[in-house]
Amino acid sequence: MRLVRYTYPTNRSLSPYGSFASPWSGLEGEIDRLFETVLGDYTSPTADRFPVDLYEDKDNLFVRAEVPGVDRSNINVEVVENYLNITAARKSSENGQEQSFSFSRSVAIPESVQPDKVAAQYQDGVLTVTLPKKEEAKPRKVAVSVS
Amino acid sequence: MALLNSLLPSLSRAPGRQAESNGTPGIRPVYEIKETEEAWGLTAHLPGVAKDALTITDEDGLLTLRAQRSWKQPAGWTSLYRESSDLPFELILRHDGAVDADKARAELKDGVLRLSLPKAEARKPRKIAIT
Numbered sequence: 001m002r003l004v005r006y007t008y009p010t011n012r013s014l015s016p017y018g019s020f021a022s023p024w025s026g027l028e029g030e031i032d033r034l035f036e037t038v039l040g041d042y043t044s045p046t047a048d049r050f051p052v053d054l055y056e057d058k059d060n061l062f063v064r065a066e067v068p069g070v071d072r073s074n075i076n077v078e079v080v081e082n083y084l085n086i087t088a089a090r091k092s093s094e095n096g097q098e099q100s101f102s103f104s105r106s107v108a109i110p111e112s113v114q115p116d117k118v119a120a121q122y123q124d125g126v127l128t129v130t131l132p133k134k135e136e137a138k139p140r141k142v143a144v145s146v147s
Numbered sequence: 148m149a150l151l152n153s154l155l156p157s158l159s160r161a162p163g164r165q166a167e168s169n170g171t172p173g174i175r176p177v178y179e180i181k182e183t184e185e186a187w188g189l190t191a192h193l194p195g196v197a198k199d200a201l202t203i204t205d206e207d208g209l210l211t212l213r214a215q216r217s218w219k220q221p222a223g224w225t226s227l228y229r230e231s232s233d234l235p236f237e238l239i240l241r242h243d244g245a246v247d248a249d250k251a252r253a254e255l256k257d258g259v260l261r262l263s264l265p266k267a268e269a270r271k272p273r274k275i276a277i278t
Contacts, residue, residue, distance in 0.1 A: 009226045033148055036264070037189075051227065051230035051231040051232075052228075052230055052231075053226065053229050053230060053231050054226070054227040054228040054229075055220070055224040055225060055226050055227060056224070056227055057221075057223040057224050057225065058223070062224065066194035066195065066231050067194070067258075068192045068194040068257060068258030068259045069192065069257055069258060069259035070257065071257075092148075105219035114193065122257075124194065124195050124196060124197050124217060124218075124257065124258045125192070125193070125195060125196075125257045125258015126194050126218065126258065126260060
């Protein structure tokens with residue numbers, strides 16, 4: 001008995017797919033997807049979560065969400081109590097059938113934000129929400145004299 | 148580990164990263180390829196990328212997509228929590244001449260790239276007549 005290394009069969013010459021698919025690409029794709037959903041990489045086209053970043057400067061809080069391929073009219077941004085809810089629906093029409101794929105995310109925001117002055121912009125697939133801080137929450141210098 | 152890598156080839160590829168010869172590693176974007184009789188359609192999600200930051204090249208049967216993120220964090224901003232990455236995007240697909248690059252069309256809208264890659268005439272299946 002001899003141990004010989006197994007060589008994967010490649011379908012290059014006869015496959016109509018050319019080199020985009022190999023017999024293992026289905027399995028490889030599934031394994032990649034399994035790893036990526038666990039590790040939270042958001043790298044699957046059907047992921048229902050999108051990456052969100054939080055920033056602040058002294059006057060505002062900023063939330064940036066990566067939501068590519070969505071129409072502005074299909075993005076909803078709401079401030080409800082202490083949460084910012086971002087809901088987006090991506091519509092695609094294939095073969096005459098319309099498919100809608102929606103995803104949403106809730107971000108907890110601190111109380112010190114003025115809810116009626118919140119503004120949002122969508123550019124190049126990134127949604128930027130600006131939440132102005134309340135006056136009393138802005139950092140202020142208070143001079144204290146030491147007697 | 149080496150035995151496992153040879154059994155499951157995907158384990159030997161770091162997920163989401165591809166080696167780049169220029170130094171900065173790139174992240175593989177979310178992408179999907181659909182095939183029709185005439186062409187392949189590639190849809191790639193490139194959030195935060197503007198048209199001028201994206202280059203698509205086809206050389207020697209290798210289609211390379213590279214994109215830099217166009218947004219830079221303004222100086223006064225402090226980041227509190229980050230989930231997205233600042234790394235540029237990179238996608239390399241080998242097609243070995245099955246694609247006619249001269250007829251390829253690309254459109255970048257709202258961070259989504261739609262690339263239509265027509266199949267090369269010489270590689271299309273053809274019927275052989277019997278006399």
